[in-house]
Amino acid sequence: MKKGSIATSAPSTRVLSLDVLRGVTIAFMVLVNDPGDWAHTYSQLDHAKWNGWTLTDLVFPSFLFIVGASIILSLASRVARGESRRELAGHIVRRSATIFALAMTLNLIPYFRFTHLRLYGVLPRIALCYLCAGLICLATQRARNLLAIAGVLLVGYWALMRFVPVSGFGLPVRDMPLLDQDRNLAAWIDRGVIGFLQRTIHTGVLYEKTRDPEGLLSTIPAIATTLLGAVAALWLRCTGATREGDAYIPTKAQCAMGLLLAGMLGVGMGLLWNLWFPINKNLWTSSYVLLAAGLSLIGLAGCYWLIDMKRFQETWVGRWLVWPWLVFGSNAIVAFTTSVVLVKALLYFKTSNMGANGKPLSVWSWTYAHWFARGNSTNLSSLAFALCFVLLCFIPNWLLWRKKIFVKI
Template identity: 70%
Template sequence: MASQPATIAAATPASTTVTAPSNRVLSIDVLRGITIAFMILVNDAGDGHHTYTQLEHAAWNGWTLTDLVFPTFLFVVGMSIILSLNSRLQRGASRRDLAIHTFRRAVTIFVVAMLINLFPRFDFTHLRLYGVLPRIALCYLVAGLICLATQRIRTLLSISAVLLIAYWVLMRYVPVPGFGVPTHDIPLLDPDKNLAAWLDRGIMGFIQRTLHTGRLYEGTRDPEGLLSTIPAVATTLIGAATALWLRMAEGKSAVMTRAQCAISFLLFGLLGIGSGLVWNIWFPINKKLWTSSYVLFAAGCALVGLAACYWAIDIRRFNETKLGSKLTWPWLVFGSNAIVAYTVAAVIEKTLYAIHTSDIGPTGKPLTAWNWIYWHIFASHGSTNNTSAAFALAYVLVCFIPNWILWRKKIFVKL
């Protein structure tokens, strides 16, 4: 990992005032920061049995606010791919060098993910090979190479459409070995009898027999499995196409105003939401399977969020007001080192879970340091949705501190 101070708008250590150079779209950084902060919030409830519905994933079909976090992050990854590639091309980098850089960065993210999964006991027997960071790495790699080959909006959206339709055909019409044809022999998107789950069990079984490692997050299936990465790549490509559209309102060669761009984001977002809800009738919105309807719905929500951020920050310059700078700054701090924030959150949590105290918890077992903090500080008079959410918010603030230190030192880590 290397620090690259040029990758974010200038930060003034002694002040929270946030401004952006003319060639910087600050709203993307804000949206990334909001997303990663919310990701930490929903991942780290004090008590998993007491959580507000919108702060946990839908059990299966359907959606909550939590289900929109990961696709929004991949959407922003797609936007960042375009901005990064174009910046490097303008500095004279060759496409071959960029392809190597893309591959190297994807591998680095995957290695970091494996180290996090292994920490702190480094037990290779039950190593989870899938996960959030591995999916980010794979989507970044595939989408990055595609964007190196073409940066035509129509082409990227066409590829996305092909991926979404192909995934629907696979999940809807392909017989699942040992179970039968969806909607005929088995329910469509049966939790354990769908094609994605069957494939992941087969892959993991092979890895366990040959490498003696590997596990699925939910035992018989994994929400970040291999087959469902196909539509996740589409999510990333939609973000890339959005960045290309955004460029049409930026710079000397702009062909539309920023206001027109913001309105188009809103309209396209509403179209995506509507399309996802319509497709949901035949192919249910499902985050754990990353269904095609889910991709359209989540991308639409991301576009609406981007439209709001773009209008407030890059058009109305809300961040340059006294109040706006204070409200914008935390999200910029989080967004400037998003992967660092995610890694810090995972490492601290796993460390506290690995430490056991002598106190006995409500289940009759010794409390881990993580649970001790929750039950003695936040839930000493009983666990509720409020105490669980308060713990999660406090943890977000804890994870903010390392990012704030890096921000003050103008260190922006790129894996």
């Protein structure tokens, strides 16, 4: 090993702060995805209409950020067990394919209409980002290289969206507003891809009819989000590394401070870039990536200080406050899958009661109307329903936790 380098062996203890942050993120994702009434939601529990951001807009990038961090920790663990690079690459490809297959299965339920299959979405984006970021991290785990790749992706995406003419509409800024909702390069590519798929294999739809928030081109900066999470994990691993030569090994306090400072820098850079390239979750703009990654770093710094440094979870109060998020985070994909299946089941099955449109009410609508809204839907009743739904999705994870079953895709 070269002088000044750091050993690549994984630390002996888990980074519990990542598990907690993953649990908080997936629970919040279920919460904002499943209100009782979409017409009545608090503004911070819904996505920004276009430019700008809310707390809800930070959920998905936070999860991808954690995916990137998990890639580094997983690779270190598998290397320590003696797996070859070929085996690691095969694992990454198989896991990505499994996540994508799960996404398609969930999209098909319950009607199995292949001509209306949405190929984009949350899980497909996770699959693509995991695949690309995983293979990149397998090739290099030097922080400077990962940051350089992320920087190229972000600047390249900005250049594409800003300077490439959109067929039939013209040049952004000159002929139409930058990031026009339908007249932008990402939406144009998505319409072209889905049109081609409809003509060839007769399937594919866009979530917003003319565009998709998890489209193909905007996956490029989403990969950068995942790589930034990987860089954060490399920094976390430094505290558990063995000193070699004159290598710098930060203390846990310095590690937390480094995460905090990097997070503040990311937020500042994102807000600054917002002046020229607006923060936009639907298009996953480069400024949005920096803002979301910065806030994820700040959140991780707080969790790391509280969990891995102060050992808050070992106190009587902390044990009960931290435990639910560890349960959620231990089987995050199970929690998300449970939420999707439950929503589709509750909407599919009908009651004998008729709605205002003269059609039978779904179990979902009947439950919300009779148990929560009681004829007067409000933001509070909608939130109460969403919180109860999160608790319902918690139960399968809790049962798996009790039996020490952790589903690995």
